[in-house]
Amino acid sequence: MGIIERKLRDKKRRTEEIINAARRIFMRKGYTDATMLDIAEESELSRRTLYLYFKSKEEISFELMYEAFTALYQRLLDSYAGDGTALDKLNRFKHAYLAFYNEDFDNFYFTVYFNVKLNLKNMQEGDAEQCFEVIQQIITLLTRIIEEGIREGIFRFLPDARRSAFVLAEMIQASMQQIATRRDVFRLSSDYSEGDVLAELFDLAVHSIIAHTK
Structure with a gap:
């Protein structure tokens, strides 16, 4: 060498x-x-x-956030691989996301930091843009699953699959962040475990796009 x-x-x-x-x-x-x-x-x-x-510590924090989003995306991408319907893939997507929260919470927590740290001053900086790029890859993956589900007749017709994927991802991430930043309070104030609540969150999100037949 x-x-x-x-x-x-x-x-x-x-x-x-x-x-x-x-x-x-x-x-x-x-x-x-x-x-x-x-x-x-x-x-x-x-x-x-x-x-x-x-x-600066801000530069370091964005590096941590980028690593966190990249680790999450890799789990979600791995979950997409393999056979099955779009609903199967969405369920694997759910389990991969929950596993990231439960098994790698330190990394997950830095996806929380991204929204906290993001502001008009730094959102155009290269470090922030790296994070945005990975987030867009996650949205693209979820969009692909939704489009497949619409074609299969499993999901109801959605006029803009990417917009729906964005909204679902924002709903899920925001709720998970809320629990993550208030873990101690949540455990004291709720009779339900974090895992039960997060699983219910995903199930309700999925139910909102299922095609219901008469």
């Missing part, structure tokens, strides 16, 4: 270490209270060295 390749490998490794350290800090202290010094110390770096890799 040459010097250039070694330097690139070391830079990638160090960047991953910083990202993982920042994830721990943000989850432990929250975005507002976390500082670049906290991240530097968690990464076992000086603050000056940290700034060689990232110019």
Whole structure:
């Protein structure tokens, strides 16, 4: 391995270490209270060295959000593969989404951060646009499932499948975010588990597009 390749490998490794350290800090202290010094110390770096890799904690947070949305999209894409009707695929989509929430909550939580952090000032920046691109891929995948279901006669006719996919995705994500950001309160104030409520949420969403025959 040459010097250039070694330097690139070391830079990638160090960047991953910083990202993982920042994830721990943000989850432990929250975005507002976390500082670049906290991240530097968690990464076992000086603050000056940290700034060689990232110019701000906002830049790091968008990198975490991009990784989170990419991980979610990969799960959903994997769930789409295979045989079955559009309803089968939508059910697999549901289980993949719920598995992401239950099995990889730290990553899921950074999809919550995206809406919290997004504003008119930063939504046009490259880091935010990367996240938007992955979100659009998720919408496209859900649109494909809905279009297949309409052709199969399983889903009712929807004049704009992509708009319907967007609305469904927004409904589901917003509800999941609401529960995710109030987990402790939810557990104390409800007789139902998070899993039961989230599964019901998906089922109601799916029921809204099912073609009902007389």
